[in-house]
Amino acid sequence: MILEVAILQVIKEKEAHFERDFAIASQFIESIPGYVSHSLRKCLEQENKYILLVDWKKLENHTVGFRESEAYLEWKKLLHHYYNPFPVVEHYEMVLENKR
Known part of the structure; x- marks a missing residue:
């Protein structure tokens, strides 16, 4: 399993619109073979900062x-105009996991 991590800086005062459009855009990422799950989390210290976490079966997915x-083109159309600067996306593999 691969974890995609993106820190998203959303243009100030557009957070509510971003969150609305992100909920719509979720259908596009969910449609891709190899997609497992995703979550969007909002920063407590900086209200226009988010983190996107996506689990993929393989990096190539x-x-x-x-x-x-085509789904990515729709994703871009809905979301990419909200970012400043454009996010850096990184991928991580599991080294250790503890759960309670």
Whole structure:
């Protein structure tokens, strides 16, 4: 499993519109083979800062399957105009996991 992590700086005073459009855009990422789950979390210290966490079965499910899809074009259309600066996206693999 691969975790995609993106820190999203949303233009101030557009947070509510971003959250609304993100809920709509979720259908596009969920439609991609290899998608597992995602969550969007809002920063407590900086109200226009979010973190997007997406679990993928393989890296290529995101970098090829999603980014080269028609669904990604719809995702971009709904969301990319909210970011300043544009987010850096990184991918992580599990080293250790503890659950209670």
